[in-house]
Amino acid sequence: MATDSAPPPSSTPALPASPERPCLPVERVDVSAYTVPTDAPEADGTLSWDTTTTVVAEVRSGGLTGTGWTYAPPAAADVVRHQLAPLVEGFDVLDIPATHARMCRAVRDAGRPGIVSCAISAVDIALWDLKARLLDLPLVRLLGANRDRVPVYGSGGFTTYHDTHLAAQLSGWVHGQHIPRVKIKIGEAWGRAATRDLQRVRHARQVIGPRAELYVDANGGYNRKQAVRIGEALAAVGVGWFEEPVSCDDLTGLRLVRDALLCDVTAGAYGYDLPSFARMIAAGAVDCLQADATRCGGITEFLRVAALAQAHGLEISSHHAPHAHADVAACVPNLRHLEWFHDHVRVESMLFGGVLDPTGGTLRPGRNGPGHGLVLRGEEMEEYRVAQRPTFRA
Secondary structure (H helix, E strand, C coil): CCCCCCCCCCCCCCCCCCEEECCCCCEEEEEEEEEECCCEEEEEEECCCEEEEEEEEEECCCEEEEEEEEECCHHHHHHHHHHHHHEEEECCCCHHHHHHHHHHHHHCCCCCCCHHHHHHHHHHHHHHHHHHHHCCHHHHHHHCCCCCCEEEEECCCCCCCHHHHHHHHHHHHHCCCCCEEEEEECHHHHHCCHHHHHHHHHHHHHHHHHCCCCEEECCCEEEEEHHHHHHHHHHHHCCEEEEECCCCCCCCHHHHHHHHCCCCCECCCCCCCCHHHHHHCCCCCEEEECCCCCCHCCCCCCHHHHHHHHCCCCCCEEECCCHHHHHCCCCCCCCEEEEEEHHHHHHHHEECCCCCCCCCCCCCCCCCCEEEEEEEECHHHHEEECCCCCCCCC
């Protein structure tokens, strides 16, 4: 809990309460983690997995609870519990920018990129949800809507899928739910299965037909010249989006591939703070910037990233965690679309009540009550809960 001692010089002090400006202090921050098995073996170009772990932060004040989450190892829950909760509890829930700055400054020595930024993201999303609930507003109204519908694209198509499985998933989105854009994974085995990559892309085009948009994600599996050769072949089947053709850390390589190809080159999913996005933009590395509110610092930082992109004439697309992005995506003027990612759609539907329906190719946030409208399920998820690790003190 917050103490009465003066904050260190590097921290962000709370704004003073007054009769005109009453304080609504955060009373408690709770955190839990859930590991859910995938419904089939999954892999992309550079990684394979069979479970998905979600870390959920719950922030409480005035008898209400705000919920935020991230997709990260259970260690992110320890960061929330031991490093972030003491910085949030006791401070005004309405002053989210001040709390966000307090969290970011306090983790300097822990290192913000990675797990720590994911933890900050979960708490920040929970704070925005709680603020909207306290004000009895849908989150999209609190943030200020720019549109009432958010375009989505179906995302999955893992390299482990056989042709029948791939066809069923893509057909379900395009022909079943009428989502007019889909993405599959390529770059299998760090680019050593290029022939199969292209065969799968051609198969995907046959399944979805000529009118639907087809995207691919290599997850950094190719080298620079290989990515150019693959990209030229992708153009023949109308692929318009080539995500991470080379590593997102290779900004020069992204720029070279972008300059050589007609399709849009995109990246940004692994941006953990605003400066990392600034470097990507300055390098001319992408045609569309991706950002993930469950990684980059929550809704607070996502809005800043979107504004930075807009200042440089770029659109932004949200990455993963569709229900964490639905409201903020509706408020961004330079939004291209939201990723309806198979794993996270499935997990969020299990974790929460009040999930959205993408039928027709769009989401309509703000129709399920105040906040983001999601309610964490109780006992139904207990079998997936990760046990809290005991804290040992000398």
